[in-house]
Amino acid sequence: MNLQRIALTLFATLLGSASLTSYAQQKLVPAQSDIVFVSKQMGVPVEGRFKKFDAQIAFNPAKPAAGKIAFTVDMASATLGVKETDAELPKADWFNTAKFAQATFQSGAIKGLGAGKFEVTGKLTIKGVSQEVVVPVVLTQAGPNTTATGAFTLKRLVFNIGDNEWSDTSMVADDVQVKFTFALTGVAKL
Numbered sequence: 001m002n003l004q005r006i007a008l009t010l011f012a013t014l015l016g017s018a019s020l021t022s023y024a025q026q027k028l029v030p031a032q033s034d035i036v037f038v039s040k041q042m043g044v045p046v047e048g049r050f051k052k053f054d055a056q057i058a059f060n061p062a063k064p065a066a067g068k069i070a071f072t073v074d075m076a077s078a079t080l081g082v083k084e085t086d087a088e089l090p091k092a093d094w095f096n097t098a099k100f101a102q103a104t105f106q107s108g109a110i111k112g113l114g115a116g117k118f119e120v121t122g123k124l125t126i127k128g129v130s131q132e133v134v135v136p137v138v139l140t141q142a143g144p145n146t147t148a149t150g151a152f153t154l155k156r157l158v159f160n161i162g163d164n165e166w167s168d169t170s171m172v173a174d175d176v177q178v179k180f181t182f183a184l185t186g187v188a189k190l
Helices: 002-014 083-088
Strands: 034-041 044-050 053-058 068-074 102-114 117-126 129-142 145-155 175-185
Antiparallel strands (some): 034 044, 068 102, 102 117, 117 129, 129 145
16 A cells, blocks of 8 residues: 555656746646556555645647656655555655655656657656656647646565565565656647
């Protein structure tokens, strides 16, 4: 359960902060957005989510290579929906929020694949550990609103999530799937 939260945090880290001025009107709508992480604990899928995150976006679908995307995730906002488990997530073995309050993601390259599909490569930082990740993203639009969806898998142990007794992958799997849906405003037409 705690690993799912970690994966979600990792994804949020993947979208860290950036200096974006040319597309200042582009905004993430957090109340209509979601970051979910899913891990397996003793073979059973466990889902968690991050409740607080933000993004800075400078992106034109017609010129994806010039785009910049940065996300920050408040690691203490992770929840598995169980009070006792949620109390463990901020501790040093899991997210260590006293020392690492945020996870970040900063795009390095955005590649258009056609039909509203993109590949975003960037640096995800969780618990002070950075790793390059590739995130597939699909954009859909309805009027002025854009929705970005995607999913990727990360290895929790690379980011020191689930230390000590929790590093046993027979208890909590190393793979954590991060899934997201981001509601955006101000994005140019596809």
